[in-house]
Amino acid sequence: MPAPLLTVRDLKVVIGGRHILHGVDLEVAASGTTALLGRNGAGKTTTVRGILGLVPRTGSVLLDGEETVRLATHALVRRGIGYAPEDRGVFAALTVAENLRLAERPGAREPAYDLVYELFPELRQRARQAAGTLSGGQQQMVAIARTLLNGNRLIIADEPTKGLAPKVVTEVAQVLERAAEAVTVLLVEQNLAVVRRLAQHCAVLADGRTAHRGPTAELLADADEARRLLGVGRAGHGGTVGTPARTGTPARTAAHPAAPTAEADV
Amino acid sequence: MSTVVLLTLTGLGLGALYFLVASGLSLIFGLMDVLNFAHGALMSIGAYATWWAASGHLPGAGSGGVGFALAVLFGTAVGTAAAVLLELAVIRPLYTRPREQILATVGVGLAVPALLSAIWGADARPFPGPEALSGTFGLLGAEVPLNRLVLIAAAAVVLTALHLFLGRTRHGLVVRAGVEDRAMVTALGIDVRKAFTLVFAIGGAAAALGGAIGGLYFGSVDPAQGTSLLIFAFVVVVMGGMGSLTGAALASVAVGLVQQFANYYTTAGLGDLAVVVLLAALLLVRPRGLTGRLA
Amino acid sequence: MTTATPPRDQPRTAYHPHAARAGQMRRAARWWPALLLVVLFIAPYSALPLPGLLDGPIGSPGNLQLLALCLVFGGLATGYDLLLGRTGLLSFGHALYFAAGTYVTNTVMLEAGLPFAASALLGLLCGVVLSALLGAVSLRVSGIGFSMVTLAFAQAGSILVQRDPGGLTGGEEGRAAPADKLPASLVGIEHTANLYWLALAYLVVVVCAVQWAVRSPTGRVWEGIKENERRVEVLGLRPYGFKLAAFVLAGGLAALGGIVYLLLTGGATPQTTTSDFTLSLLVMVVLGGSGTRWGPLLGGILYTWADHRLGDLADSGAVAGLPAVVRVPLSQPLFLLGALFVAVIYLLPGGVVRLPTRLRAARAARATRATTDHVVTDHVTTDHVVTDHKEVPRP
Numbered sequence: 001m002p003a004p005l006l007t008v009r010d011l012k013v014v015i016g017g018r019h020i021l022h023g024v025d026l027e028v029a030a031s032g033t034t035a036l037l038g039r040n041g042a043g044k045t046t047t048v049r050g051i052l053g054l055v056p057r058t059g060s061v062l063l064d065g066e067e068t069v070r071l072a073t074h075a076l077v078r079r080g081i082g083y084a085p086e087d088r089g090v091f092a093a094l095t096v097a098e099n100l101r102l103a104e105r106p107g108a109r110e111p112a113y114d115l116v117y118e119l120f121p122e123l124r125q126r127a128r129q130a131a132g133t134l135s136g137g138q139q140q141m142v143a144i145a146r147t148l149l150n151g152n153r154l155i156i157a158d159e160p161t162k163g164l165a166p167k168v169v170t171e172v173a174q175v176l177e178r179a180a181e182a183v184t185v186l187l188v189e190q191n192l193a194v195v196r197r198l199a200q201h202c203a204v205l206a207d208g209r210t211a212h213r214g215p216t217a218e219l220l221a222d223a224d225e226a227r228r229l230l231g232v233g234r235a236g237h238g239g240t241v242g243t244p245a246r247t248g249t250p251a252r253t254a255a256h257p258a259a260p261t262a263e264a265d266v
Numbered sequence: 267m268s269t270v271v272l273l274t275l276t277g278l279g280l281g282a283l284y285f286l287v288a289s290g291l292s293l294i295f296g297l298m299d300v301l302n303f304a305h306g307a308l309m310s311i312g313a314y315a316t317w318w319a320a321s322g323h324l325p326g327a328g329s330g331g332v333g334f335a336l337a338v339l340f341g342t343a344v345g346t347a348a349a350v351l352l353e354l355a356v357i358r359p360l361y362t363r364p365r366e367q368i369l370a371t372v373g374v375g376l377a378v379p380a381l382l383s384a385i386w387g388a389d390a391r392p393f394p395g396p397e398a399l400s401g402t403f404g405l406l407g408a409e410v411p412l413n414r415l416v417l418i419a420a421a422a423v424v425l426t427a428l429h430l431f432l433g434r435t436r437h438g439l440v441v442r443a444g445v446e447d448r449a450m451v452t453a454l455g456i457d458v459r460k461a462f463t464l465v466f467a468i469g470g471a472a473a474a475l476g477g478a479i480g481g482l483y484f485g486s487v488d489p490a491q492g493t494s495l496l497i498f499a500f501v502v503v504v505m506g507g508m509g510s511l512t513g514a515a516l517a518s519v520a521v522g523l524v525q526q527f528a529n530y531y532t533t534a535g536l537g538d539l540a541v542v543v544l545l546a547a548l549l550l551v552r553p554r555g556l557t558g559r560l561a
Numbered sequence: 562m563t564t565a566t567p568p569r570d571q572p573r574t575a576y577h578p579h580a581a582r583a584g585q586m587r588r589a590a591r592w593w594p595a596l597l598l599v600v601l602f603i604a605p606y607s608a609l610p611l612p613g614l615l616d617g618p619i620g621s622p623g624n625l626q627l628l629a630l631c632l633v634f635g636g637l638a639t640g641y642d643l644l645l646g647r648t649g650l651l652s653f654g655h656a657l658y659f660a661a662g663t664y665v666t667n668t669v670m671l672e673a674g675l676p677f678a679a680s681a682l683l684g685l686l687c688g689v690v691l692s693a694l695l696g697a698v699s700l701r702v703s704g705i706g707f708s709m710v711t712l713a714f715a716q717a718g719s720i721l722v723q724r725d726p727g728g729l730t731g732g733e734e735g736r737a738a739p740a741d742k743l744p745a746s747l748v749g750i751e752h753t754a755n756l757y758w759l760a761l762a763y764l765v766v767v768v769c770a771v772q773w774a775v776r777s778p779t780g781r782v783w784e785g786i787k788e789n790e791r792r793v794e795v796l797g798l799r800p801y802g803f804k805l806a807a808f809v810l811a812g813g814l815a816a817l818g819g820i821v822y823l824l825l826t827g828g829a830t831p832q833t834t835t836s837d838f839t840l841s842l843l844v845m846v847v848l849g850g851s852g853t854r855w856g857p858l859l860g861g862i863l864y865t866w867a868d869h870r871l872g873d874l875a876d877s878g879a880v881a882g883l884p885a886v887v888r889v890p891l892s893q894p895l896f897l898l899g900a901l902f903v904a905v906i907y908l909l910p911g912g913v914v915r916l917p918t919r920l921r922a923a924r925a926a927r928a929t930r931a932t933t934d935h936v937v938t939d940h941v942t943t944d945h946v947v948t949d950h951k952e953v954p955r956p
Contacts, residue, residue, distance in 0.1 A: 016789065054449055077455035089450035091443045102443055103454050106436070146454065301705055303840075356903060363910075365651070369847055370906050372840055377899025384893040497716050497836065504709050535724035542713040542720070549702055549710050 002030040003065070005154055005184045006051070011059040013043075013050045013208075020046045022208040023059070027201075028154065033176070033185040035199035035216060039231045042205040044188045045086050048158050052076060052083060064153070078105060082147025086158040086188070090139045092132025096123055099131050103146035116145045119175050137168035144172065148179060155179060158188045173197060192230075196220055204229045268408035273526045275405070279414035279483060281522025282421030286476030287495055288502040288514045289428060290349075290469020296445040296509020297465050299364055303371040304352055305473055306496030307378035311348045312474025313393075313487045314382055316341030320394045329394035338478040345474020346467050353466035358459070375493060382489040390488040393481035413482040420479050424472050425515055432511065437464060445509040498525075498538075501545040601761055604628065605754035614866075616873065622753040626825070627869055629753075629760035631862040633821050636760075636767035638845040638861030640814035643771055645843070646852030647780070648807040649787030651708045654715030656838035657695070658812035660829075661688040662819025664722065667829040668729055670742040677743050681820045688816020689809060696808035700801055703790070712836060719834040735830035738823055747824050756825050763821045767814050768858065774810055783807055787852075841868075844902045850912025859914055867901075868894050 006028035013021040021043050028034045038044050050057035053073040061069045068076045077083065082103075091099055100123070104111045117124045120141045126134065131142055140160055147155045157176065161169040173194045176185060180198060189195045195202065195216060202219055204212040212219065212229055220226055291305050320329050320337035328334065356374060360367045395413070402409040432438035440461045444451045451458045473492075480495075481487050502521050506513030521541050528537030607619045615624045637659065644650040666684030669675050675683070699710040725732030740748050746755050774780050782803045785793040793800050823829060832838065841864065849860020871894035883891070890896050909916060 052453060054453060072457070073449075073452040074455050074457045077453060081455075083453045085450065085453065089447060089453065091446045091450070093446060094439070094443060098439055098443075101436070102439060102451070102456070105455055150455075295705075299705075301708070359907065366906050366910070368651075369843070370903050372843060373899045373902035373906065375899075376837075376840065376844070376902070377896045380893040380895035380899060381890055384889045384896060493837075497712065500709060500712065504706075533724070533726075535720055538720045539717050539724075542717045546698070546710045546713040546717075549706050549713075550698060 004028055005030045005064055006186065007060075007062040008047070008051060009060040009062075011047060011050050011057055011061065013046050013055050013057045015055060020055075020208055021050060021057070023210075024050075024205060024208070025210045025213075026203045027213070028184060028186045029201050031184055032201070033180045033187050033199040035195045035202040036186060036188045036205065037195065037202055037230055038205035038211070043208040044205055045158055046208075047205065048083075048085075048156055048186070048188060052081070052156070078108075080150075080153035082150060082152040082155045082183075084140070084143040084147050084155070084157045084160055086162065088136075088139045088143040090131045090134075090142050092130065094131055095128050096131055096134070096142055097127040099142050100145060100149060103149045105150055109151050111149045112151060113149070116148055119148070119178070120145055137164050137171070140164060140168070140172055141175075144175060144179075148183075152183060154184045154186065156186045156188075159190060160187070161189065161191050161194055169194065192220065267406060269530070271406045271408035272410055273530055274523065275408075275410045275414045275418075277523035277526035278519060279417040279522070280526060281518040281520075282417040283476050283480050283483060283495065284499055284502045284521055285421045285515055285518035286424060286472045286479075287492075287499040288506070288518055289424065289511060290465070290472045291499055292503045292506060292509055292511065292514045293441065293445075293465045294469050295503060297441055297448070298357075298367075298462055300357060300367045300371065301500075302469070303368065303496070304356075304374035304378065305371075305469065305499065306492030306494070307375050308345050308349050308352070308470045308492070309473040309477040309480070309495065310379055310382055310487075310489060310492035311477070312341045312345035313477030313481050313491060314341075314386065315344035315474070316478035317391060317393055317481060317487045330396045334394075334396045338475070341478040342471050342474045345477065346471040349466045349470020349473075350463060352470070353463050357466070358462070361459075375496075379489040379493055386489075388489060390486040393484065393486050395482045413479075417479055417483055420475060421515075421518075424475065425511070428468070428472075428511055431468075437461065441465060498541065501541055504545055505548055598761075598765070601632075602758070605757055614870075622750045625753045625757045627866070629757040629825055630869070631865040632757075632760040632764045633818055633825060634842075634845060634865040635858040635861035636764040637815060637818045638842055638849065638857035638864075639764075639767050639771055640811050640818065641842045642846045642851055642857040643774065643807050643811040643814070645846055646857065647771075647775055647787065648783040648804055649790075650804060650807065651705075652699075652711040652808070652811075653708050653836060653839050653843075654695070654699075654711030654713075654718075655811070655815055655842055656834055656836065657715040657718040658688045658692050658815040659819040659822070659838070660718060660722065660834040661691050662816030663823045663829045663833060664730060664819075666820050666823055667736060667738050670739050671736060672729065674742070680742070684820050685813065685816050688819065689813040692812020692816075693805070693809045696805050696812065700804050700808065715834070715836060715839060719831065719836070722834045723831050730831070731829070733831060735828055737828040740827075743824065748827075760821055760825060763818060764858070766817070768854075770810070770814060772854065774807075779803060779806060841898075844898060846912075848902060848905050848912055850914035853912070853914050856912045856914035860912060863913065864898065867898060871897055 004027035006026075008024060008026040011021055011024040011026075012019070024043065024047050026036070026047070036044050036047065046055060049055045050059075051061050053069075053071065053076055057069065059069060060067060063076070063079055063081075066079070068079070071079075083089075091102070094102075100111075100113075100116065122138060123141060123145055126138065131139060134142065144155075144157065144160060147157070155176075160172050160176065164172065169191065176187065177198055179185065185198070187195070187199055189199075199216045202212075202214065202216040203210055204219070206229065212225070219229070287305060287309055290308075291302055294300055294302050294305075316337050318324070319340040320334055322328060324337065324340055326333065326336055328337070352371075352374060356370050357367055360370060400412070402411050403415075404410075430438075432442055440451060440456055440458070441464070444458050444461050448458055451461075477487075477492060480491070484491065498521060502514055502517045505521070506515070506517035524544070525537040525541055528540045529535065530537075604619050605625055610618050615627070617624060619625075619628070641652075641655050644652050644655070662684045664684075665687040666677075666680045669680040669683050670677060673680075695711075695714050699707055699714065702710055722730045723732055730736065746752055747759070775783070782793060782798060782800075785796075785798075786800045786803060790800050793803075819833070822833070842861075845860040845864040846857045847860070848864060849858065850856025871891075890900075905912065909919070911919075
């Protein structure tokens with residue numbers, strides 16, 4: 001197996017005197033999709049924000065062998081990272097086109113608008129619309145489009161399917177699946193069907209630490225382990241999670257979006 | 267009728283002055299969450315630099331025509347430089363300590379007027395201006411001083427220029443995005459600190475220009491001028507919504523007019539009082555709606 | 562007096578290798594406030610000169626007046642820090658409550674002809690009621706909004722005073738206090754010592770009140786509010802009431818200070834109503850050390866002393882001989898204080914009062930490095946410049 005693209009060692013985050021992360025270890029494989037899993041509050045989003053330097057952190061974050069923990073966020077991102085945050089980070093008062101233009105990196109390679117508009121034809125039609133007036137799914141498309149514009153080496157997507165309608169979940173998953181053919185993806189996701197479909201590898205966090213690392217299929221096959229780590233009530237039953245999602249059509253995934261998720265949000 | 271015309275134009279002139287100070291304050295607060303207490307000092311620096319140049323100290327500059335334009339340009343440039351220096355030397359090292367940033371600007375806001383009065387005295391100095399701008403013009407029976415028009419024109423130019431900058435340039439785009447969500451701007455690979463310095467430069471330039479032209483309006487410069495204007499500029503910024511340029515422009519006009527009319531038709535001073543009470547009332551009724559970010 | 566009560570918690574000194582000596586020091590430190598109080602109390606009897614610090618003997622009326630001012634501002638700053646350092650409220654309108662004490666007392670004496678004691682009581686009451694009313698309104702918004710509303714209210718007060726409605730306030734000139742209404746023992750240059758003791762008493766009252774309040778259960782809630790208001794809410798407490806209590810207590814103490822100031826300066830002047838007055842309180846608190854017991858007091862004394870003495874310094878021969886580049890800035894106390902303030906923010910976070918601790922820590926660190934210089938702990942200081950500070954950590 002080739003060297004991982006991103007190696008996180010002993011990542012610790014303390015905010016306002018509270019220890020949020022106690023030492024997270026994580027590898028993002030050089031290709032394909034790695035999923036970051038865990039129950040709510042396990043520290044998934046903080047891990048991502050810590051990797052990017054959006055929260056003060058200590059430890060080691062190696063991007064392709066280069067230590068980045070001392071870099072400012074913008075400098076790290078310019079080394080080839082696209083980030084679609086949990087709240088989508090779309091600038092509501094700006095138009096769709098302006099949101100995309102912000103992701104351009106002058107001096108770097110030509111922005112890949114062809115790819116973006118091919119994947120999201122809707123965004124071309126809505127280019128002049130204020131992003132705040134878009135639906136949740138459309139905003140997510142803007143967020144993902146921004147990560148695809150730059151020929152990044154790594155895309156970090158934090159719960160891209162959260163709160164979306166089943167049909168849109170499928171669309172987003174399809175786009176990510178296609179993106180992952182060319183780019184490495186670190187995916188934070190609660191929807192296990194999506195995880196199963198996209199991610200070859202996974203890491204599970206619990207209480208601000210890494211609790212498990214390994215192939216996704218192995219984890220999800222072990223019902224007891226999956227339940228213990230992810231708190232999935234019906235993980236082993238009924239076959240919803242057991243359904244081999246890779247063979248399942250997108251339509252089927254979309255038909256039962258709620259059943260296989262570990263979505264504990266209220 | 268002539269009184270109303272005069273009051274309106276004077277109020278608009280005053281509003282223009284407020285806008286020149288408030289536009290920068292608003293952008294700076296919107297982008298950086300820094301309430302810049304040194305902004306009045308930047309205005310004073312602009313006023314004094316212009317006065318200094320126009321009094322014949324700067325070759326080529328003077329009190330008339332082109333010379334005065336050069337003096338105003340010089341004053342604006344000095345104010346801009348001071349603002350950039352303030353951002354780089356005082357604000358930037360304190361990025362992780364937002365409250366200290368405000369306190370540091372308080373310190374600068376105290377020190378600069380004191381320095382100005384140490385060098386040129388605490389008393390007001392007569393402000394030289396071109397003959398052409400010292401006269402009045404007749405409008406609907408009122409004799410309106412020309413300097414009101416100069417102020418209004420300057421504010422209109424600045425408003426237009428800022429709109430073009432924010433709407434048409436990439437730097438402007440970064441500023442608008444940063445007002446919404448700074449962290450996300452950096453997460454897109456943009457060094458938002460450059461935008462910080464930029465808005466300080468822009469804000470300093472506008473305030474210094476306000477100082478330079480405000481000298482015409484007041485007819486004199488004194489070290490405390492900028493600071494006493496600052497509170498009304500704060501009122502404008504809060505009323506207009508922190509970070510909103512159009513809001514600041516509208517609020518400037520409203521504050522200027524209310525002040526002039528209330529001061530004239532009721533007791534002197536009641537207008538100033540009305541404005542600050544209005545601020546308190548507005549904040550209490552719509553703490554979030556006004557600014558979106560305040561409460 | 563409560564100042565003499567030994568401090569319960571020890572100053573956060575760095576680990577000291579000589580435990581025995583530290584114990585001795587601690588025992589000595591326990592009594593220094595009492596000792597200081599005694600020294601301050603007998604100061605008027607002293608003919609000792611403090612060259613450089615004061616002009617002439619300590620007990621001279623001029624020096625006593627300056628010392629009394631220092632003490633009053635030490636008390637004012639301590640009261641103001643109840644908001645800034647203890648509850649985390651950045652008020653820009655503290656001058657209003659101070660001025661309420663001064664102006665109401667003075668105006669009642671002048672206009673209603675009431676004796677001083679009754680007028681002072683009214684002045685204090687007015688300060689308390691005003692801070693309760695305006696605090697109740699201002700505290701409905703938080704963060705910088707609160708600062709702006711307090712600023713607006715204080716500015717309204719300042720404008721009102723300067724416009725001299727009905728000739729009540731005396732406008733720009735202010736109004737002198739009526740000597741015939743004041744107690745005879747507090748009027749005149751020969752009674753400066755009495756005024757000095759009054760100022761000292763005010764300081765002691767403020768320090769005791771603040772200490773008592775901070776140590777009370779309410780004080781612990783204030784601390785919680787300062788650190789994280791939302792966490793206090795989670796505990797089922799409403800921060801609003803607690804913040805209002807701090808605001809009113811601080812306002813009342815400021816009004817009391819205003820009354821003492823009226824006696825001390827013999828009149829009410831509009832300078833005490835301006836936002837600059839509040840800003841100078843802010844400078845004092847930060848200079849000395851916000852949120853500490855003695856910091857604001859020290860800051861108030863230092864600032865007031867510097868403000869007066871730097872003015873004298875500017876006129877002195879020593880400065881007159883300097884080149885203009887140095888002389889001109891030195892002639893303005895406010896410039897020096899402003900610059901000093903900025904310097905303190907950078908170089909001395911925590912204020913002057915933290916200086917000994919920092920020096921000790923630095924010395925200890927140097928000693929540690931000397932012995933174990935191969936151990937390098939990797940304290941990565943991340944440059945999270947753009948992180949939104951208001952953000953609540955997300956799990």
